[in-house]
Amino acid sequence: xxxxxxxxxxxxxxxxxxxxxxxxxxxxxxxxxxxxxxxxxxxxxxxxxxxxxxxxxxxxxxxxxxxxxxxxxxxxxxxxxxxxxxxxxxxxxxxxxxxxxxxxxxxxxxxxxxxxxxxxxxxxxxxxxxxxxxxxxxxxxxxxxxxxx
Amino acid sequence: xxxxxxxxxxxxxxxxxxxxxxxxxxxxxxxxxxxxxxxxxxxxxxxxxxxxxxxxxxxxxxxxxxxxxxxxxxxxxxxxxxxxxxxxxxxxxxxxxxxxxxxxxxxxxxxxxxxxxxxxxxxxxxxxxxxxxxxxxxxxxxxxxxxxxxxxxxxxxxxxxxxxxxxxxxxxxxxxxxxxxxxxxxxxxxxxxxxxxxxxxxxxxxxxxxxxxxxxxxxxxxxxxxxxxxxxxxxxxxxxxxxxxxxxxxxxxxxxxxxxxxxxxxxxxxxxxxxxxxxxxxxxxxxxxxxxxxxxxxxxxxxxxxxxxxxxxxxxxxxxxxxxxxxxxxxxxxxxxxxxxxxxxxxxxxxxxxxxxxxxxxxxxxxxxxxxxxxxxxxxxxxxxxxxxxxxxxxxxxxxxxxxxxxxxxxxxxxxxxx
Numbered sequence: 001x002x003x004x005x006x007x008x009x010x011x012x013x014x015x016x017x018x019x020x021x022x023x024x025x026x027x028x029x030x031x032x033x034x035x036x037x038x039x040x041x042x043x044x045x046x047x048x049x050x051x052x053x054x055x056x057x058x059x060x061x062x063x064x065x066x067x068x069x070x071x072x073x074x075x076x077x078x079x080x081x082x083x084x085x086x087x088x089x090x091x092x093x094x095x096x097x098x099x100x101x102x103x104x105x106x107x108x109x110x111x112x113x114x115x116x117x118x119x120x121x122x123x124x125x126x127x128x129x130x131x132x133x134x135x136x137x138x139x140x141x142x143x144x145x146x147x148x149x
Numbered sequence: 150x151x152x153x154x155x156x157x158x159x160x161x162x163x164x165x166x167x168x169x170x171x172x173x174x175x176x177x178x179x180x181x182x183x184x185x186x187x188x189x190x191x192x193x194x195x196x197x198x199x200x201x202x203x204x205x206x207x208x209x210x211x212x213x214x215x216x217x218x219x220x221x222x223x224x225x226x227x228x229x230x231x232x233x234x235x236x237x238x239x240x241x242x243x244x245x246x247x248x249x250x251x252x253x254x255x256x257x258x259x260x261x262x263x264x265x266x267x268x269x270x271x272x273x274x275x276x277x278x279x280x281x282x283x284x285x286x287x288x289x290x291x292x293x294x295x296x297x298x299x300x301x302x303x304x305x306x307x308x309x310x311x312x313x314x315x316x317x318x319x320x321x322x323x324x325x326x327x328x329x330x331x332x333x334x335x336x337x338x339x340x341x342x343x344x345x346x347x348x349x350x351x352x353x354x355x356x357x358x359x360x361x362x363x364x365x366x367x368x369x370x371x372x373x374x375x376x377x378x379x380x381x382x383x384x385x386x387x388x389x390x391x392x393x394x395x396x397x398x399x400x401x402x403x404x405x406x407x408x409x410x411x412x413x414x415x416x417x418x419x420x421x422x423x424x425x426x427x428x429x430x431x432x433x434x435x436x437x438x439x440x441x442x443x444x445x446x447x448x449x450x451x452x453x454x455x456x457x458x459x460x461x462x463x464x465x466x467x468x469x470x471x472x473x474x475x476x477x478x479x480x481x482x483x484x485x486x487x488x489x490x491x492x493x494x495x496x497x498x499x500x501x502x503x504x505x506x507x508x509x510x511x512x513x514x515x516x517x518x519x520x521x522x523x524x525x526x527x528x529x530x531x532x533x534x535x536x537x538x539x540x541x542x543x544x545x546x547x548x549x550x551x552x553x554x555x556x557x558x559x560x561x562x563x564x565x566x567x568x
Contacts, residue, residue, distance in 0.1 A: 019191050023216025023298040026261065030287075030297075033264075033280035047546065064190040094210050097201055098194035125216065125298050 010042025011135060011142075013083070014052035014076065018069050018105060020059025023125040024086040028056055031128035038132055049075040054138050058125075060088040060101045061108055069105065070112050079145035081117045081138040082109060085131060087124045117141045154182060172498075172514075179506045184499045199485040204230045204305060204451045204475070205444065207482050211471070212299050214487060217261065219299050220254040221464040222471070222487070227303045228384060229460030229473035230482070234451045236306050241434040243307035248386030249320075249429045250293070250302050251462070252422040256327070257286045258465035259415045259422075262515075263338060266412065269511040270347050271550035275337055282330055289323045292316065306440030306447055317430050324423050331423075335416050339400075339409075346556045348408035352501040352513030355406055364497040365490045366467020367418065368517045370394055371411035373404025378463035386429050395421055408516040452480045466490040466517070491517065508552040 017025060031038050032045065046052055049072045061069060073082070082105070087093035089105045102108075109116045119141065121134040154177045175183040195214055199207045211226040212219035224247060231239065260283040267275035287297050293312060294300035302308050312320070338344055354364065359372035369376050377394040379387045395417040397403065397410040404410060441447050455477035462469050467490035474484035494517040505513050 017191075019193055021213045021216040021219075023213070023219070026216060027298060030280065030284070034277050035281060035284040060193065062191060062193060064192070094213055095193050095195070095198060097198045099197060100192050100194040124213075127297065 011053045011138065012044060012046045012051055013054040013056050013135075014047075014049045014072070015045055015056045016049075016058075016069060016072055018057055018059040018065045018089065019062035019101070020086065020088060024058035024089075027125045027128055028058070028085060028131060031131045036128040036132060038135060041135075043135060049073075050077065052076050052080070053142065054081050054083055054135070056083045056085060057105050058085045058089050060092040060095045060098075061103055061105055063100050063102060066102050066108055069108055073109055073112060073116075079117075079142055081119060081141045081145075083119050083121065083131075083134050083138055085121045085126055085134070087122055090120050090122055093124065117145065174502070174510070176507065179508070181502050181505050181507070181510065184502045186495050186498060196485050196487060199482055201481060203448060203480045204234075204473075204482055205448055207485065208304055209301065211487075212301065214489070216298050217258050218254065218464045218466065218469075220251050220302070221462045221469055222489075223301075223303045224251055224385075225460040225462045225469050225471040225487075226473065226485075227305055227460065228462070229458045229471045230451065230475065231305050232458030232460065233456040233473050233475045234305065234454035235456065236440060236447075236450070239440055240307055240437045242311075242436045243438045243440075245386045245429045245433045246308045246310075246312050246438065247303060249312065249426050250290075250300065250308075251385070252425045252429075253286055253290055253293075255422045255465045256419055257283055257290065259419050260286070260334075262415060262465075263334070263412070266408075266512065266515050267338075267344075269515050269546070269549055270344065271546075271553045272344070278337070279334070282327075282334065285323050285326055289320055292319055304444075304447070305451065307438050311438050312430075312433070320426070320430060324427055327419070327423055331420060334419070338412055338416065343553055343556055344412075345409065347509075347512060347553060348412060348516075350405070350407050351509050352408045352505060352516050353406050354497050354501050356404070358500040359406060359497065362497040362500060363493050364467070364517075365493045366464065367395075367411050367414040368467065368494045368497055370396055370414045371404070372406030373398070376468070378461050378468050382461060384462065387425075389432070390425060390428060392421070392425075408512055411516050448480075451475060453477055457484070464490045467494065506552075508548040511546065511549045 015025070015028060030036060049055065055073065055076055057069065084090055084105050088095060092101055092104050095101045106116070106118050109118065119134045119137045121130050123130055154175055156173055156175055173185040174181050195210060199210055202210065208223055208226065212223040214222045260279050264276040264279035264283070267279065290300060291297050293316065294302050294310060302310060354368065354372050356372045356374060359369045359374050364372070365376065373396060375394040375396060377392070380392050380394055395414050397405070397413040399417060400413050402410060402413050441450070454475055457472070457474035460471045460473070469490050470488040472484070472486040473482060476483040497517065498514065501513050501516070502510065
């Protein structure tokens, strides 16, 4: 049976906290719950990166998390998109001086996959509407990767 | 310990705490025998960064220690640095606005917790319903401060934004909406037979253990210890209020210290916060909201001043302490130490988790109000066979949901105590 296009659009996301303060994490959950309700499009959080189409990452990368995000990225099946939520994950934000923060997330992902597809969502924390917009962009990227665009 | 005991590491990522945690459980079958907590993965070196910035810049860092209780970190830092710099005449109106913001945050945090607790038990309907309820208070926080999380309301000598009279009806509307829903919220949790089965006598922290481990906040109040910074050492607008620590006995439930008692405390505190906000709105004194309008002058004052002080606040999770030292002539904060409330409470985990089942670990760990959401993976090593398997957060969640279903099937039958 050929899966239709709607099936592709029901993104399954795995949420990785790479050292975030929890601000972005509660906004990601807020986007899933009834006010914003992305579950109506079939977008949901899953418990394993092996089930995911999208990795949602939030937070600056701490020393202990750096090897782990690479492992999680490698465990996610292709085609995949990374949604980097929040200023810290995009630029390290307020923590830029720290001895234990190694850098923004894309820095690490590009080391293992130079062609990594990242959707950046700035904000501290971004509003749920912004996260939904990011998810819509992730669809477009995934369609492109599958050669449907 | 029997032969078939095995070690069960959980973590390491545990995002709600300032210091996220890795657990190691020694298990005997389904029962937890020993617990070891190893924090440090989410360490961001915030205190180190803070000592390279001036007190006004540190305010923004302080509220990013935790995204859920951001206000109370900022509150404690503001109080500590004000005391250290000798800024004493904070306008009354600013004190009241600070109190209102802290209580709005307590409501959002407790309602959030209730949703997470429901999710850990497999009641996703309740999770969605409580988070829908939470959006009301988020709207008001956004209405006052302009942002849903990280409000940037406080600074040394006052607050940045006023709650003007035309804003008050909107806040009161939220209060009455919550009062209407409050009984529904209490019933949904406290009257539900399955919620009772999963929480009564689960994760018990006795009064003695609560005192020994110095647990704070709802964790200790559930055990019957009347400890609350807002009552013991009132700050801000709390001094004008006649507050009592919320204990489960006020709702007719004994102070047993189990997960149910902690839920009762949090639900009572939502009601208490509504009363505090209403009192503060009705009695808000007129006047300025800042000690000094010019921010540069505040900064210069802090640069010249020297001293050290402690700021204490009652966070949604319990007592929180910030220590600040300022040296004269040094623009930056010379020393900064934060002791967040969960730091005390994770020690109580040890008492609560020993003797619990694996299926109960999720709800017991959640009962002190950390976020268990990022339990990355768990390795199960069978001590006898040396067989290794990997358990994910999903597996844990599934075990928990399965236990709820089992209880649902057995509902009505007398409790055997063996579940």
